[in-house]
Amino acid sequence: MMILNNMKKTVLCSALLAAFCISGTAQAAPVASNAIPSFTQEAEELARLPGGGWLTLDKHGLRLFNAAGQEQDRIAVRAKQLDTRIDGSKVLAVFLEADTQRPLPVSFDVQAGKLVKLAPFPVPAFSVEASCLYRDAQQLDHLFLIGKDGQAEQWVMQGEQRSLVRKLALPPHAKHCRVDDGAQRLLVSESNMGVWAYDAESEGMGKREVVALRKPYGLLDGGAGALAVLPGGVAVLDGKADKLHLFAHQDGRWTAQPAQTVALNVRKGDSQLALDKDALLLRGKNGWQARPMKWSGKAETQATVAIIAPQAQTEPMARQGDAADDPAIWLSRNPADARILGTNKKQGLLVYDLQGKQTQLLEVGRLNNVDVRQNIQLGGNKVDLAVATQRDDNSMMLFTINAGGEVAEAGRFPTGLKSIYGMCLYQPASGGVQAFINDKDGTFQQYSIGLEGNKFSATLLRSFKVATQPEGCVADDANGRLFLGEETRGVWTTSADAARPDALTMVLPVGAHLTADVEGLAIYRQPGAKPDTGYLIVSSQGDSSYVVLDAQAPYKVRGRFKVGFNLPAGIDGTSETDGLDVTSANLGGAYAQGMLVIQDGYKRLPDGPQNFKYVAWSDVAKALKLD
Structure with a gap:
């Protein structure tokens, strides 16, 4: 799924996020439900690419499509947990090989249209339920791996080098995570409880914030499902995948917008979200649907040092x-x-x-x-x-x-x-x-x-x-x-x-x-x-x-x-x-x-x-x- 790279203004204002960049404030317009091409409907996870192409993860493997819907390349693999980072036409994708749970990074240039396998990460020592990328202020790419029992690790990659940065203790039963690079914030969805925010930066003791909790402690019905990072906030599907919640982070506090009813008809925990220009893409029983947003959040950034x-x-x-x-x-x-x-x-x-x-x-x-x-x-x-x-x-x-x-x-x-x-x-x-x-x-x-x-x-x-x-x-x-x-x-x-x-x-x-x-x-x-x-x-x-x-x-x-x-x-x-x-x-x-x-x-x-x-x-x- 696509995550906003908030580290650079140029990335924020790329074609991927064009509709969000009006004087630094997000303004969404209605999007027709047929904006999602039919060839993506079998995808379990997907990401929109610069120029209108798509990267999908389905039963055939990782597949690269151009804007015309032509498949340019694929990696045949049974996989899950797709996340990407985009810098101009350069794309980094990481997914988990389903059988071994080994994280596999792939790079490609959208214009070249060729997937290139990079050196894999080691096979994790625990069962991974969620993984997500983070690009830090040094422009180094990190990978978070989270286990069902709360075991977690942060890795960093440079060239062929894969290095363990630190071990973490995160909530159990976490099935989704995403990182807001600009805010240096790791967002974790605990399926039976809610959404938590952590420091993505490895230095320091770190801190934890509550973003949203399940009823009766908060607004989420049945806990929390899939996540997508928004400028200055996060989109969350509740545990039952019946409602879409948008939460904004401002002045150190999380505030909620009115929830939107959705009908995905998926098993609890199987929901997926992705961001596409001015709409959220939701995966339900009948494939993907686009949901237009009204969003006024501003992307968070750290002071340049x-x-x-x-x-x-x-x-x-x-x-x-x-x-x-x-x-x-x-x-x-x-x-x-x-x-x-x-x-x-x-x-x-x-x-x-x-x-x-x-x-x-x-x-x-x-x-x-x-x-x-x-x-x-x-x-x-x-x-x-x-x-x-x-x-x-x-x-x-x-x-x-x-x-x-x-x-x-x-x-x-x-x-x-x-x-x-x-x-x-x-x-x-x-x-x-x-x-x-x-x-x-x-x-x-x-x-x-x-x-x-x-x-x-x-x-x-x-x-x-x-x-x-x-x-x-x-x-x-x-x-x-x-x-x-x-x-x-x-x-x-x-x-x-x-x-x-x-x-x-x-x-x-x-x-x-x-x-x-x-x-x-x-x-x-x-x-x-x-x-x-x-x-x-x-x-x-x-x-x-x-x-x-x-x-x-x-x-x-x-x-x-x-x-x-x-x-x-x-x-x-x-x-x-x-x-x-x-x-x-x-x-x-x-x-x-x-x-x-x-x-x-x-x-x-x-x-x-x-x-x-x-x-x-x-x-x-x-x-x-x-x-």
Whole structure:
């Protein structure tokens, strides 16, 4: 069956949807019942093609017809569950081989009129009742497979590659599903209950919404049957296939139009729907019929954001759940020997190389945030230090890093805070190193770290407070400024000099560019660049994006990006990021202009414990057209 591809305006306004695209609003006109050609009447499922042709699935197999009704090609197979995606004259179709339930993708050019079999998906490990396609913002094609008992999987395809993205738990007895690409919404029809909406995007925890329920809880008689995506809504046949319901999604709510009576006379669960220009096609006992619509819904789309593929990822955490939190980058004299330090909130501190391989684990308790400074003049020596917040005892922990990148615990200092949380280091021009530590109640403490002999010390310099919960912060050493994130309000700046404090100034509020929670912060400045240059990178956790803005007033926003799939490398994107760090150092290869390390809240491709992703700064600069 045909599904609207809402990802591109050009696709929306193709011949397939011409009647819907009048100033972005759907306006239907009556369609004669004889608009469906007779040669399609034996089809169990069908899709209208650009130029007036048809793709049908019947007892003879998958068949391709031109607008004149001439059969151009066929694949002889006993099959079910047809879904398509159209881009101009290019068509992708996927169906299930009935005997094995193996999903079989097929591509073709409407003008060429030849079906081309693509590499199949593996045979599912469960009995599939429903399947549907999804084309994401990267223009990658996904396939959802749903079992009778609620087992479900999301796969992604690129070329000959077929990769499991994640496993899902969906309603049992689901016989139909469809995806609204523009809204990134998976719609599932649970035959005995109703229609549910889920996030089609695999990153993040996802959410579920009720679209429509069976009587007496809702309007559907006997549950839910076949689905078809409409611009900004969905068409649903009830379980008895006696009524056609149209539901619009607007302002986060689903609203129903008056139901239309239909007479399909099919067994419960055997109904089918397809979309054809300005009409819905319904399959009944006597074949297909066209049903004209009056529809005013507007297609939903996501804001356009640059998507960047990661270059590498770390080995996963040794703990499940919300474990990974914050990374920090340590640079070696040999760039290839750089290290990434990452906190595990359930275990301690981990150390990785540039390939993502774990080189060390320090099981020192529940660490939250970590930061690194190098070549610090302390006690007549130059040292490299990492500092982290320890949530078990609300202490500040110090670690030394030797020339080989080996990390060792060096001290632990109580703070007196009740719920220690985030931190960052500051290396003033006058020398030494200082630490900013914060508490969930908004309190910030600034410490000076000292060294006498082999013993470190921490001296409190000042305290101040923000109104609500903070976490991420970063110090701009070159300019003596502190940037801090108040999770629900935005990014502030203040003086990093404890002797010359100033009032907090808002840099970037939560709003158009930034979605709460505000999390990780980092500063990118090219080696040798002037202090009045550089970029501030902010983790916008609420929409799994990253904002890049100038690190100096007036803090111009340069753009936003997300991290998506790198399928050839088997790496998923990032979501719900806590901490991040960046360096401008030339680390070689893809990282010649530096690298960005990002915590990933949900590991996919396949599912697994959390980890960190490595992104080449050159890819960020190119995507956002940075200097």
